[in-house]
């Protein structure tokens with residue numbers, strides 16, 4: 442269990458955040474300048490709070506009321522930043538062993554070979570960091586942090602500097618680290634796909650304040666709590682299961698209570714749970730069930746809420762079993778369809794918009 446309840450004023454910025462989470466990955470999510478890194482710095486001990494406490498499984502890292510302030514070195518934290526920060530004069534093996542050196546002898550429960558195998562870096566051990574790609578450097582940085590046998594791993598936008606292909610290679614590795622080594626992780630990001638794929642709990646921070654603490658699916662599926670107004674960042678998370686009918690043309694059908702969602706790629710055996718992120722701008726609305734159309738994914742629901750902002754409108758569609766979907770459309774389209782609260786609609790989206798960047802099949806299974 443990680444418990445954070447801290448206040449800190451830096452110049453004109455004031456941070457006042459509180460959250461708790463008992464399992465797995467806690468994502469700190471928010472716009473640039475919202476206070477994610479300051480919060481992470483307080484957890485790590487790089488910054489002191491003016492007031493408050495940070496506890497991990499009951500042990501206080503800092504508690505201003507009790508006068509406790511553990512130095513960074515005694516917190517036993519593994520840090521991974523956007524820039525891997527490997528030692529350039531050391532080989533990959535030496536960088537990894539450097540991490541191990543920090544683990545007290547009796548706490549060395551994480552095995553070198555297991556880490557190398559999990560992260561797929563066995564063939565890189567003799568290379569210097571200069572001869573690694575950005576993704577490989579980041580894998581080594583994660584390995585080095587893990588080998589210090591930390592009580593807590595802190596990731597500060599570890600994938601932000603990587604292109605989508607590298608990101609897709611590393612996300613499953615972070616999932617393996619999460620599931621195989623079972624070290625709690627606090628993960629700072631402003632990418633919805635990373636939160637949905639990796640996190641059990643998301644803390645949405647805006648202007649130094651916590652706006653939401655809870656499951657990613659709840660965080661991103663309601664208009665009322667959607668982070669920010671930027672329609673390009675609005676998205677919904679749908680919980681589904683791999684359907685029983687076989688994949689077709691490389692597309693896998695996922696059964697959602699509102700209908701079938703077809704996604705590009707293979708996502709586990711029938712019945713396996715899957716989460717899908719759907720961008721609001723990828724959703725099309727229709728009053729009738731469409732026929733003779735290239736889009737295969739069609740979900741039936743009804744309009745729960747409409748929010749207008751200039752020429753654009755965000756529509757929250759209520760789907761069966763308490764799930765919902767956001768659609769960003771123009772005001773003209775809303776008027777043409779005479780949409781209002783309660784209108785029955787069909788929501789369509791292209792399978793091409795949903796591939797393995799948008800789907801996480803093993804997160805729920807692993808819980």
Ligand SMILES: Nc1ncnc2c1ncn2[C@@H]1O[C@H](COP(=O)(O)OP(=O)(O)OP(=O)(O)O)[C@@H](O)[C@H]1O
Pocket residue numbers: 451452454471472473474475476477478479480631
């Ligand atoms: N040492 C500092 N001195 C002055 N202001 C600071 C300092 N560190 C952070 N801030 C301010 O605190 C606020 C929060 O910064 P923080 O780095 O936590 O944001 P963030 O959410 O991590 O943003 P990003 O996603 O861009 O990294 C910002 O307004 C920033 O300018």
